[in-house]
Amino acid sequence: MIVLSGTIGAGKTSLATFLAEHLGSEAYYESVDDNPILPLFYENPQKYGFLLQNYFLNKRLENIKDAQGSHLNVIDRSIFEDQLLFQLNADLDRATQTEAAIYSDLLHNMMEQVNYSANATIKTPDLLIYVNVSFDTMLKRIKKRGRSYEQVDQDPSLYDYYQELTRRYVAWFDQYDASPKLKIDGDQLDFVENEEDLAVVFNLIDQKIKELRIEG
Numbered sequence: 277m278i279v280l281s282g283t284i285g286a287g288k289t290s291l292a293t294f295l296a297e298h299l300g301s302e303a304y305y306e307s308v309d310d311n312p313i314l315p316l317f318y319e320n321p322q323k324y325g326f327l328l329q330n331y332f333l334n335k336r337l338e339n340i341k342d343a344q345g346s347h348l349n350v351i352d353r354s355i356f357e358d359q360l361l362f363q364l365n366a367d368l369d370r371a372t373q374t375e376a377a378i379y380s381d382l383l384h385n386m387m388e389q390v391n392y393s394a395n396a397t398i399k400t401p402d403l404l405i406y407v408n409v410s411f412d413t414m415l416k417r418i419k420k421r422g423r424s425y426e427q428v429d430q431d432p433s434l435y436d437y438y439q440e441l442t443r444r445y446v447a448w449f450d451q452y453d454a455s456p457k458l459k460i461d462g463d464q465l466d467f468v469e470n471e472e473d474l475a476v477v478f479n480l481i482d483q484k485i486k487e488l489r490i491e492g
């Protein structure tokens with residue numbers, strides 16, 4: 277199981293599709309556009325933050341269970357990042373610390389269950405790929421993609437939220453040790469718009485897969 281990670285607009289969903297096709301495996305997605313809670317959360321994070329986390333937790337567990345069939349299956353976002361996002365929300369008073377603590381306990385409890393389940397042939401990810409983009413790139417992508425509820429023009433407080441999120445991602449990736457990991461420079465390598473860049477990214481990932489002897 278290969279899991280992608282990275283901030284909003286890093287290109288995880290596109291990379292999941294390209295990579296699964298390249299590897300001849302399956303991609304598993306978090307569906308953003310039909311998420312009924314996301315627009316409500318952006319409108320009122322205090323009210324909907326905890327519900328949103330539970331929604332994502334459920335979806336990510338579903339993805340993990342589905343993707344466990346092959347070491348080369350790709351999930352478009354790791355479950356580990358949700359805690360980073362929710363803790364940030366709690367630290368910015370967009371959720372309470374109690375909610376963050378309950379969520380964290382639930383996540384760990386569920387992950388233990390995933391690890392100990394007799395059906396789980398693949399327990400932890402074989403590889404985490406982190407697409408690192410700068411704050412500037414993130415803002416440009418959010419604007420270009422145009423999901424209304426994510427726009428800083430409509431809610432200027434999102435600027436600080438996004439900036440702090442970018443900062444925390446860097447620290448999060450540095451301390452991540454649940455599996456082998458690979459960092460892709462998403463500022464330099466625009467694998468969505470440029471085929472040569474995509475080839476470079478495939479090459480980096482292929483080398484890592486070979487080095488780790490990951491097989492389907």
Ligand SMILES: Nc1ncnc2c1ncn2[C@@H]1O[C@H](COP(=O)(O)OP(=O)(O)OP(=O)(O)O)[C@@H](O)[C@H]1O
Pocket residue numbers: 282283284285286287288289290306308314328329332353357358359361362426
């Ligand atoms: N745990 C979470 N807590 C709060 N918001 C979240 C969480 N996970 C995702 N989101 C929100 O969901 C939306 C989708 O985020 P995500 O980064 O998963 O996909 P994306 O923006 O389509 O990324 P990419 O372009 O890399 O595919 C964003 O608005 C993000 O802020």
